[in-house]
Amino acid sequence: MQNKGWKELELFYSVETSQHFLEMVYKNQDMEDPKRNSYKNGERFIFFLKHAEAFYKQAKIASLEIKPILLFYGMAQLLKACLLTTDPSYPSHTSVLAHGVTTRKRKKQNYRFYEDEVKVQRNGLCMHVVQSLFQLQGLRDERFSMKQLLSKIPEINKVLSFQRKQNPMVKAVVQDGLIWLPDDTANAYNMSSKRFVEHVEYHLNWTFCQENEGCLIFSSEQKEYQPSTSTSLLFELESETYFFPAERDRFLKLPELLVHYLIAYNLSMIARYETEWWYDLLLQCASDDYVLIQQFLHTAEVKFPYYIAQLLLQKKTS
Structure with a gap:
């Protein structure tokens, strides 16, 4: 790699x-x-x-x-x-x-x-x-x-966690032009699923599609699906895994x-x-x-x- x-x-x-x-x-x-x-x-x-x-x-x-x-x-x-x-x-x-x-x-x-x-x-x-x-x-x-x-x-x-610096994330899935987040992500934000969806739609300009198989499914602008241009999703290269911040103040829009x-x-x-x-x-x-x-x-x-x-x-x- x-x-x-x-x-x-x-x-x-x-x-x-x-x-x-x-x-x-x-x-x-x-x-x-x-x-x-x-x-x-x-x-x-x-x-x-x-x-x-x-x-x-x-x-x-x-x-x-x-x-x-x-x-x-x-x-x-x-x-x-x-x-x-x-x-x-x-x-x-x-x-x-x-x-x-x-x-x-x-x-x-x-x-x-x-x-x-x-x-x-x-x-x-x-x-x-x-x-x-x-x-x-x-x-x-x-x-x-x-x-x-x-x-x-x-x-x-991994380093931050080892050094006792909290930076919670949840795994996300980008598939077929959609972004899948575990529905328990709302719990990390101390919100109901409905309130969390509203929060994401307002602050990230994502569009809620449906809830399915324990996941909240969103669509977004094309740039959000690419690690090189996404301002909300995080990407680990070696494992090719997407992550989503599990705290509301972790979004920099960068x-x-x-x-x-x-x-x-x-x-x-x-x-x-x-x-x-x-x-x-x-x-x-x-x-x-x-x-x-x-x-x-x-x-x-x-x-x-x-x-x-x-x-x-x-x-x-x-």
């Missing part, structure tokens, strides 16, 4: 193929002059992917001390490749070149990574991805804690790709500028942050390229 994402991304490593792919995507979005734009962006699209792969190859063999920096820059290059599918003129102005995220410059005494937060800026790569690639609104100046973000990654949940980007940004900044704290953590293994960070890096190394590949292949088949 580890190389699956890159094997699929390598399918695009031909100018002829990438130009045909981009032209088709531009036509599907009714963009002006798709042939000219695809000709202009074919090589750039490949270069972004190849540059990302170079970062990921180095990250794979790098020590933990510098791995976050390499992974973050690899993620940024992959997102830039994806942006060319929705914004043929990227970058049209310098404001979209910055990372688009900030974090506290000076870490407080007794700093804990798990309790740290990042802020999405009004301009930059992050906001451009949010708006152009995912068509999401309302995230300007939004703050997210590492606790919130890490809880969106099912692979991290696709997991952006969750990875935000966490990796914070870690890359720590690795670059908080050297004393960073090496104290890595050498002493004194806090639970060490295992959380290690597990996140291992997961992101595999999962982020896989999601990017799925995102691009979905555009090819749509």
Whole structure:
């Protein structure tokens, strides 16, 4: 599974193929002059992917001390490749070149990574991805804690549970264009089934279909059925299992790709500028942050390229 994402991304490593792919995507979005734009962006699209792969190859063999920096820059290059599918003129102005995220410059005494937060800026790569690639609104100046973000990654949940940090989830099934949730999920929300259905319909914009075989069955927008674009369902790659948060404050309305980007940004900044704290953590293994960070890096190394590949292949088949 580890190389699956890159094997699929390598399918695009031909100018002829990438130009045909981009032209088709531009036509599907009714963009002006798709042939000219695809000709202009074919090589750039490949270069972004190849540059990302170079970062990921180095990250794979790098020590933990510098791995976050390499992974973050690899993620940024992959997102830039994806942006060319929705914004043929990227970058049209310098404001979209910055990372688009900030974090506290000076870490407080007794700093804990798990309790740290990042802020999405009004301009930059992050906001451009949010708006152009995912068509999401309302995230300007939004703050997210590492606790919130890490809880969106099912692979991290085993670590959180082991560390006595509660992050309840229930298994969900995505089948035949429908989402099946166990009917006892309502109990986790301290709601009746009827109230839970109303809650989900209002907050997630899902549509209730029926109750069957101990499950509440919903339909939703197409993006919710794909792990790379879903903002509500969580996906564990190794087991290919979907999960649904079992607490109402666990919804961030963020696709997991952006969750990875935000966490990796914070870690890359720590690795670059908080050297004393960073090496104290890595050498002493004194806090639970060490295992959380290690597990996140291992997961992101595999999962982020896989999601990017799925995102691009979905555009090819749509």
